[in-house]
Each structure stands twice: as structure tokens, then as C-alpha cells.
Amino acid sequence: MLVYRRKDLPDDPVFPADLEKLGYFINDQDQIRQIANPDESFRYKINANERWNEVHCSAFNDCIRHIVLSRLEALGMETLRLPVGAQTHEKHVPILHSTNISAAKRIIVVLGSPDQELGIWTYRSISEKGINVGSMVDFAKAVLQRDKDNTKEPNGEHDSIALVIANSGQLIYHCGSGTSMSRSTWFALPVASAAHPPLRQTYRNVVPGNTNWRKHVRYIFENVLAAGGEFVNANAKIDIIGVEEGGLAAVEYLGEHSICFARPLHNKRQLFNVEEQESADNGNSSDVEVGQTPGSFAKFLATRCRAYLLSDKPLEWPIPGTPEYGCNTHSSGEAVNHEDAVVSSWQAMLIWLDKLHYDPSHEEVEFIMEEVVDDEAWRKWQQREDEEDEEESSK
Structure with missing residues (x-):
């Protein structure tokens, strides 16, 4: 067992919350770039020790927060x-x-x-x-x-x-x-x-x-x-x-x-009002359209809400996901980074919210799209897995 004396341990790194001292500036396109290399943005890894990278990144983000909050206050x-x-x-x-x-x-x-x-x-x-x-x-x-x-x-x-x-x-x-x-x-x-x-x-x-x-x-x-x-x-x-x-x-x-209905279930596949549920229990079931129980929260979710998801489709493009999310699902215009989905879609959200606000009677028409499954790719992957298993068993 090794025991280090306090004086032998490396000091905790310190970085100033100042863009210029960190080696960055804001260009004319409102982007933060390196002073030494104006074509390069933030560089996370500056040291083999991850502690240096974390503290340096935190100081950099602190600068950004101060800039953003000052602009919002303005x-x-x-x-x-x-x-x-x-x-x-x-x-x-x-x-x-x-x-x-x-x-x-x-x-x-x-x-x-x-x-x-x-x-x-x-x-x-x-x-x-x-x-x-x-x-x-x-x-x-x-x-x-x-x-x-x-x-x-x-x-x-x-x-x-x-x-x-x-x-x-x-x-x-x-x-x-x-x-x-x-x-x-x-x-x-x-x-x-x-x-x-x-x-x-x-x-x-x-x-x-x-x-x-x-x-x-x-x-x-x-x-x-x-x-x-x-x-x-x-x-x-x-x-x-x-x-x-x-x-x-x-x-x-x-x-x-929600005060709209007695039993606050928001799973659209399970939502019935009391009379319909009792009728179903008595064997007198009737077809109830998904999410269409009048006055329910699920009805509100289905007709006055939207979800924007990751997709390689153009912004606003209808995509599969309605049964899972309880409302119509659209492409956010972002295909890779989930946290960036709102960046590419908030303008469309505001336009849609304007429409709902000025037309209280507007209701979304539910659509359910089938997700296309690439069966050929799955078959090839499964075949490759089987071949690898056979090779392992033959050794």
C-alpha cells in the first residue's frame, strides 16, 4: 500500500473564468474561437489528466453562462x-x-x-x-x-x-x-x-x-x-x-x-371513461378510438400537444412514435444529438403554439405511422453472429 504525503500530491488546477485568459475570443459570427487558431472552436482535452480538462471546461462554460445571462437580462x-x-x-x-x-x-x-x-x-x-x-x-x-x-x-x-x-x-x-x-x-x-x-x-x-x-x-x-x-x-x-x-x-x-376526468390515466391505450369501462367489463365492448375519450387528459394530449424527435427527415416531417408519446410526433430536423433537437425546432414550436393560442378549437388529427424496419440488415447481422458462434464452437 502506498501512502502519499499531502505535499507530494499535485495541486488542484485553477483556471480563470475569463475568455481571453483562457485563450478564446468571440468572432463576428458570435462564435467562440481560439485566439491562437481562429478557425478552431473549444478544445476540451488539454491535458492527459482528466481533472485538468474538467476544471478548464467548467471555467470556459462559466464564461458562456455570464455572457448568456447578461444578454437575457438586456x-x-x-x-x-x-x-x-x-x-x-x-x-x-x-x-x-x-x-x-x-x-x-x-x-x-x-x-x-x-x-x-x-x-x-x-x-x-x-x-x-x-x-x-x-x-x-x-x-x-x-x-x-x-x-x-x-x-x-x-x-x-x-x-x-x-x-x-x-x-x-x-x-x-x-x-x-x-x-x-x-x-x-x-x-x-x-x-x-x-x-x-x-x-x-x-x-x-x-x-x-x-x-x-x-x-x-x-x-x-x-x-x-x-x-x-x-x-x-x-x-x-x-x-x-x-x-x-x-x-x-x-x-x-x-x-x-387534471380535473377533466375521474381516473387520471394518461396511457392512451388504456384510457376509457367509467361508463365505457363498465360496459366493457359486462361484455358490451365497443370500439373506442385511441385518445378520443371526451374530456380526458389523454384527449388533450392527443389533440393539443406535439413531440419533436430525433430524425434525419426534414423539420416538421411526420415520423413514427404517436402510440408511445400519446401525441403526434414530428422530426426536429436533428438526427444525431438529442440535446440539439430543440435548437433546430423551437421556431416551428412557436409557430404551432401561436396557432393553438389563436384558435382554441383547433385539434390535431392523429396519425399513426409504421416504422420501416430494415429486415435485410437485420438478417445479415444475425447471419454474421451465427458464423462467429460456429467459429467459436469449432475451436
């Missing part, structure tokens, strides 16, 4: 600390909202995934396509511009639009800095030496009411978006864009708290 977005009423020195997680949230008659809410930090879609898209594109800056501009360009309602009142951005990715509170952060940022915090493990998380790092992404979404619904609350207009209409787990949490919460 657009009029404000920070709200959760739990509501938390002071700067108390445990909290920040979310963003536009200044008109209390008066707006329409609110667009973004519920991100646990892998997304506040105001960020993906760091990959920021590196490849630009800061505004890969973050929520362009998205916020589009939403808030809709508010400025919006026409008046028939009664002459302005139908204002507000924006709320949740923060499912930064739910770990660091007492030393007084900020909440993501898991990757937590793992990059300074430790005694480069050989020491990350700081241990305890109850002191848990934000009340926001211990995980499900509870974070629940807290926003019940304490920020609640009708008659201190933040939103009681008559406001709410549009939700849920990204990965954020979308799942929204569906789970709304399904659980």
Missing part, C-alpha cells in the same frame, strides 16, 4: 429565486421571467432537461453555431418580439406575451459561493489536491421544494404559474415547451392534477 428577463421569497444568502435556485409576467395574458414556459443550465440549450450548439443560437437568447428575442408585434384583441386590449425559463439543471446549492449549480460544475469545484474526490453533497446542498427536476417543475406550477397567485394573471393562457425530462415532468404533473 432583453428584459429578470431573476426569481426559488423558493419564492428566498434571500440571496439563503438556499435557492434561480429561474428567469420577463418583466410583464403579472399582466401577460399568455405565458410561454420553458421546462428544460437536467442537462441544461439556465438560459443554455447546449454548449455544443454554442460552439458550432454561435452564442445566441445555442443559448436561449434568440428564442427569448423571438418570444418577446411577438409581444411587441402582437395585434390587439377585438376588445382593443393588448394580448401581451410573457416568458418563463425554468432551471432543472442547477439544483445543487453551494454554500461557499451562495449559488446553485449543475453536477458538472459541482465536480469541478476546488478540492485539496488534484487527487482528491469531489466535494461531498449533504442536506445543506438541497434547495427546499426543488430537490430534483420533478419537484422543481411541480414547484413552478404550484407557486409561480398558479392562477390567482402573486405572479401571473388569473386568466393567463400557458404554453409549455418541455425538453426531455422537463416535458415528462409537465405531462406527469398535469396528468396527476
Whole structure:
């Protein structure tokens, strides 16, 4: 057994949260590039020791977050600390909202995934396509511009639009800095030496009411978006864009708290109202169209919701997945990286949400597409596996 003295262990690496000192700059296309090589973007591996790479990447991402948040603030977005009423020195997680949230008659809410930090879609898209594109800056501009360009309602009142951005990715509170952060940022915090493990998380790092992404979404619904609350207009209409787990949490919460039907089942294949189920139990079954039980949450999911998935098809192209997701599924225009799907499809989402908002009677027509299975490729793979098994058995 080898025991190293503290002075023999390598010091934990330190990198400044400054783009220029890290060797980067922002070019005229809003992309972050290396000063030494302007054609190259961020370089992750700078050392054979992974600790150096993690801390360096965290400092780089910290620079991006500061840039993005400053741009969102310049657009009029404000920070709200959760739990509501938390002071700067108390445990909290920040979310963003536009200044008109209390008066707006329409609110667009973004519920991100646990892998997304506040105001960020993906760091990959920021590196490849630009800061505004890969973050929520362009998205916020589009939403808030809709508010400025919006026409008046028939009664002459302005139908204002507000924006709320949740923060499912930064739910770990660091007492030393007084900020909440993501898991990757937590793992990059300074430790005694480069050989020491990350700081241990305890109850002191848990934000009340926001211990995980499900509870974070629940807290926003019940304490920020609640009708008659201190933040939103009681008559406001709410549009939700849920990204990965954020979308799942929204569906789970709304399904659980739906007052539309007695038994909150949101599996379309199992959804019947009480009379239909009793009739089926008595042997008088009748064909019930999938997701068409009137007044049910599944009906709402099928007719007023959409899912955008990874696909090599063009944006908005109908693709298989309706039975699995409970609503029509469309191509996001992104075929490889799941976290980039929202980057390529949020404009289409806003257009579709506009259509739903201004036409409350509109309902999606359900389509179910069969997935094409490449049987020939499967047969060749199976044949190759059988040949390898025969070779192994003959040895």
C-alpha cells in the first residue's frame, strides 16, 4: 500500500473564468474561437489528466453562462429565486421571467432537461453555431418580439406575451459561493489536491421544494404559474415547451392534477371513461378510438400537444412514435444529438403554439405511422453472429 504525503500530491488546477485568459475570443459570427487558431472552436482535452480538462471546461462554460445571462437580462428577463421569497444568502435556485409576467395574458414556459443550465440549450450548439443560437437568447428575442408585434384583441386590449425559463439543471446549492449549480460544475469545484474526490453533497446542498427536476417543475406550477397567485394573471393562457425530462415532468404533473376526468390515466391505450369501462367489463365492448375519450387528459394530449424527435427527415416531417408519446410526433430536423433537437425546432414550436393560442378549437388529427424496419440488415447481422458462434464452437 502506498501512502502519499499531502505535499507530494499535485495541486488542484485553477483556471480563470475569463475568455481571453483562457485563450478564446468571440468572432463576428458570435462564435467562440481560439485566439491562437481562429478557425478552431473549444478544445476540451488539454491535458492527459482528466481533472485538468474538467476544471478548464467548467471555467470556459462559466464564461458562456455570464455572457448568456447578461444578454437575457438586456432583453428584459429578470431573476426569481426559488423558493419564492428566498434571500440571496439563503438556499435557492434561480429561474428567469420577463418583466410583464403579472399582466401577460399568455405565458410561454420553458421546462428544460437536467442537462441544461439556465438560459443554455447546449454548449455544443454554442460552439458550432454561435452564442445566441445555442443559448436561449434568440428564442427569448423571438418570444418577446411577438409581444411587441402582437395585434390587439377585438376588445382593443393588448394580448401581451410573457416568458418563463425554468432551471432543472442547477439544483445543487453551494454554500461557499451562495449559488446553485449543475453536477458538472459541482465536480469541478476546488478540492485539496488534484487527487482528491469531489466535494461531498449533504442536506445543506438541497434547495427546499426543488430537490430534483420533478419537484422543481411541480414547484413552478404550484407557486409561480398558479392562477390567482402573486405572479401571473388569473386568466393567463400557458404554453409549455418541455425538453426531455422537463416535458415528462409537465405531462406527469398535469396528468396527476387534471380535473377533466375521474381516473387520471394518461396511457392512451388504456384510457376509457367509467361508463365505457363498465360496459366493457359486462361484455358490451365497443370500439373506442385511441385518445378520443371526451374530456380526458389523454384527449388533450392527443389533440393539443406535439413531440419533436430525433430524425434525419426534414423539420416538421411526420415520423413514427404517436402510440408511445400519446401525441403526434414530428422530426426536429436533428438526427444525431438529442440535446440539439430543440435548437433546430423551437421556431416551428412557436409557430404551432401561436396557432393553438389563436384558435382554441383547433385539434390535431392523429396519425399513426409504421416504422420501416430494415429486415435485410437485420438478417445479415444475425447471419454474421451465427458464423462467429460456429467459429467459436469449432475451436
